[in-house]
Amino acid sequence: MVAKFDLNDDQVVVIIGTGAGGGVLANELAQKGVKVVALEAGGRYLPEDFVNDEWESFGQLAWTDARTTSGSWRVAKDFAGLPAWIVKAVGGTTTHWAGASIRFQDHEWKALTTYGAVEGANLLDWPIDGAEMAPWYEKAEAKLGVTRTGDRAGLPGNNNYLVFEKGAKALGYKEVHTGRMAINSADYDGRMACQQTGFCFQGCKWGAKWSAAYTDIPRGEATGNLEVRDHAHVARILHDDTGKVTGVEYFDKDGALQMQKARIVCVAGNSFESPRLLLNSASSMFPEGLANSSGMVGKNYMRHTTGSVYAIFDKPVRMWRGTTMAGIVQDEARHDPSRGFVGGYELETLSLGLPFMAAFLNPGGWGRGFTTALDHYENMAGMWIVGEDMPQLGNGVTLSETKDQHGLPVANVNFDDHPNDVAMRNHAYRQGIAMYEAVGATRVFPTPPYPSTHNLGTNRMSAEAKDGVVNKWGQTHDIANLFVSDGSQFTSGAAENPTLTIVALAIRQADHIASEMAAGAI
Amino acid sequence: MTKHDLRGLTRRQLLSRSLAAGALAVTGAGFIAAPNAAWAVEVTVITPDQMATLLQMARDIYPHDQVPDPFYAVAVKGYDSEDMKALVAEGVTALDAAARAAGFDSYVAAGWEEDRVKLLQGIETTPFFQTVRAGLVTGLYNQKEVWPIFGYQGESFSQGGYIERGFNDIDWL
Ligand SMILES: Cc1cc2nc3c(=O)[nH]c(=O)nc-3n(C[C@H](O)[C@H](O)[C@H](O)COP(=O)(O)OP(=O)(O)OC[C@H]3O[C@@H](n4cnc5c(N)ncnc54)[C@H](O)[C@@H]3O)c2cc1C
Ligand code: SF4
Numbered sequence: 071m072v073a074k075f076d077l078n079d080d081q082v083v084v085i086i087g088t089g090a091g092g093g094v095l096a097n098e099l100a101q102k103g104v105k106v107v108a109l110e111a112g113g114r115y116l117p118e119d120f121v122n123d124e125w126e127s128f129g130q131l132a133w134t135d136a137r138t139t140s141g142s143w144r145v146a147k148d149f150a151g152l153p154a155w156i157v158k159a160v161g162g163t164t165t166h167w168a169g170a171s172i173r174f175q176d177h178e179w180k181a182l183t184t185y186g187a188v189e190g191a192n193l194l195d196w197p198i199d200g201a202e203m204a205p206w207y208e209k210a211e212a213k214l215g216v217t218r219t220g221d222r223a224g225l226p227g228n229n230n231y232l233v234f235e236k237g238a239k240a241l242g243y244k245e246v247h248t249g250r251m252a253i254n255s256a257d258y259d260g261r262m263a264c265q266q267t268g269f270c271f272q273g274c275k276w277g278a279k280w281s282a283a284y285t286d287i288p289r290g291e292a293t294g295n296l297e298v299r300d301h302a303h304v305a306r307i308l309h310d311d312t313g314k315v316t317g318v319e320y321f322d323k324d325g326a327l328q329m330q331k332a333r334i335v336c337v338a339g340n341s342f343e344s345p346r347l348l349l350n351s352a353s354s355m356f357p358e359g360l361a362n363s364s365g366m367v368g369k370n371y372m373r374h375t376t377g378s379v380y381a382i383f384d385k386p387v388r389m390w391r392g393t394t395m396a397g398i399v400q401d402e403a404r405h406d407p408s409r410g411f412v413g414g415y416e417l418e419t420l421s422l423g424l425p426f427m428a429a430f431l432n433p434g435g436w437g438r439g440f441t442t443a444l445d446h447y448e449n450m451a452g453m454w455i456v457g458e459d460m461p462q463l464g465n466g467v468t469l470s471e472t473k474d475q476h477g478l479p480v481a482n483v484n485f486d487d488h489p490n491d492v493a494m495r496n497h498a499y500r501q502g503i504a505m506y507e508a509v510g511a512t513r514v515f516p517t518p519p520y521p522s523t524h525n526l527g528t529n530r531m532s533a534e535a536k537d538g539v540v541n542k543w544g545q546t547h548d549i550a551n552l553f554v555s556d557g558s559q560f561t562s563g564a565a566e567n568p569t570l571t572i573v574a575l576a577i578r579q580a581d582h583i584a585s586e587m588a589a590g591a592i
Numbered sequence: 593m594t595k596h597d598l599r600g601l602t603r604r605q606l607l608s609r610s611l612a613a614g615a616l617a618v619t620g621a622g623f624i625a626a627p628n629a630a631w632a633v634e635v636t637v638i639t640p641d642q643m644a645t646l647l648q649m650a651r652d653i654y655p656h657d658q659v660p661d662p663f664y665a666v667a668v669k670g671y672d673s674e675d676m677k678a679l680v681a682e683g684v685t686a687l688d689a690a691a692r693a694a695g696f697d698s699y700v701a702a703g704w705e706e707d708r709v710k711l712l713q714g715i716e717t718t719p720f721f722q723t724v725r726a727g728l729v730t731g732l733y734n735q736k737e738v739w740p741i742f743g744y745q746g747e748s749f750s751q752g753g754y755i756e757r758g759f760n761d762i763d764w765l
Contacts, residue, residue, distance in 0.1 A: 122748065123746070123747060124734075125730060125734050227760060228754075228759045228760050229758075229759065229760055229761065229762040231760075232762050232765055233762065233765065236765050264753075264755075265752060265753030265754075265755045266754040266755040267754065268753070269747070269749070276749075386743070387762060388743070388745075388761075391745075391748075391757075391758060392754055392759035423744060423746075424739055425733050425734045427733075428733035429730075429733075434725075436654060437709060441654050441655050441656050444656070444742060445656060447742045448743030448744075
């Protein structure tokens, strides 16, 4: 029985956003008997609704509400209104994601200690470490059915992977495999095995890839403790004069303003919307926005050092067939400053269909230099770079002059690369190009970053209240019954794709919130 | 190109010069058509000459010699609208003025792609060029019918994915 809670029920936990963080937290709390109202700005789509067509799917799932950009990053020029490629739907960006699920390396929890102070960067150690997180990672891997963890087999490699693997081995790379993926290599947890359809970014129509939309959300609802309200866009978090949060105001699907009372509020709107909401909730008591005594709300935005390398061969590859992210090289993920930068990066195969390739290969490019590349689309292979970028005070989210359809100031996203990011990206371009040249590439393309898919750090976790927004549980330093539950908690970005860590943190946070509630502490 | 191919067109309105240069389309009252009359686009708001210019621009911005004209025509057809009318009129006038300054009768009349590309580079930062270029990214490449020309296979769910249809069939490594 799907629950239905009263707007005046002040005992519920309200979760804002139902993606990797919020969707998992909602289910985990519901399983423990906690009453939850999850408010999601987007609509509800299931595998039968997903469309295997890049632009049509983008139109269906992506967050296209207004945002603005500034700074020297190329995205601000090429995609001024689209700083991020993320989802507005029940399940959040776990509908779009590729499924790469890898743990942080132990030293990455201690970025400041390991790398030392880096000029221009605002590095900090996480208040938690690999040992603390290991059991939560294990639970997250079991939930997502991550391949090559537990007793789950790896996926078979597709054409794009086979080219990539051959190049990697030619360069002497050792840690090369088809990845640890939240994609079933065999039936698992009531979901079928991957059919190598090649539309992982558009929502897996087979349900072979884990998404909160068709796992955690319906399971949470089945407990009778979770009510998910879709098309519910939260405008503001409310508080009383003791400074505790008391509920939220949201626009419902008809555009009417509603107020839901709450015992606890958890913010999980991804790294642009979560700080935007805290800033838009400013009041006479908290003029700089909620939970912002440190001034760190919206700061230290990280997006991973990314970029792609595409290559053309003299024979067909047909990279679009099969899993989008079909394999990984991990040899460069280590911290080895002799390469000219701190931190490390992963190389992962990536494929785009023809429509997206035209948009992203060289945004703004035209003429024969551009079109002869697409002429050989069938002979292309591709990989994506994902590496640790530096948190910087100047990078982040502030409130824009522009207003959204509800009249609320939208997020402006400012970003400049740090010299460490640039050095890492250039190193990765060279290595990726060398891999493809070792397999006989006739032409290579060091492709610039896409609108951000990994968005981190804008409400960061810190041991001390002055350095960040939340403590080791994701609880805001300033307000005991206000939590942050998404990727904006990240203190540093690490080299790894973030979602496994977001999910592990959400499972751990649910445990903490439930026991604190039981103890009457919040 | 023979006169025979042009039956049905109002001769007075033909761009005789561009035809002599082998241009890809001919214009008539209210439409532009392939020189061999294999296809035609009707225009109701902008002029046939303006549509012919847009079509040539589309080919010069994203030239794929293996992609026939109708795909490009579909991609620019949307400019035949009240919303776009002013932008197109102004843009085409400026482009043709630049062409005349460079010694051509018009942009379309410049016979070599290299010459036309230089003219386009001269207007690259204008809203007109940027609008046309950006529109083509989806207007051209998001036509499902154009995908097979590039080998792209589109959706595969209805056929059960590639698990038994060549996801790992590479044979030259
Ligand atoms: C194409 C693509 C591929 C990716 N591949 C990988 C991968 O292979 N591995 C990996 O680890 N990560 C990957 N990611 C990243 C991953 O999807 C995100 O890191 C993750 O989903 C972020 O989780 P989140 O909880 O922070 O936010 P999200 O999952 O984005 O969820 C946020 C939700 O909050 C909702 N929301 C926002 N504001 C409000 C509001 N005011 N009121 C109500 N609801 C609101 C949004 O609509 C959204 O549904 C990929 C992302 C993309 C786009
Ligand atoms: S390749 Fe596999 S995981 Fe990706 S969409 Fe297809 S079936 Fe799903």
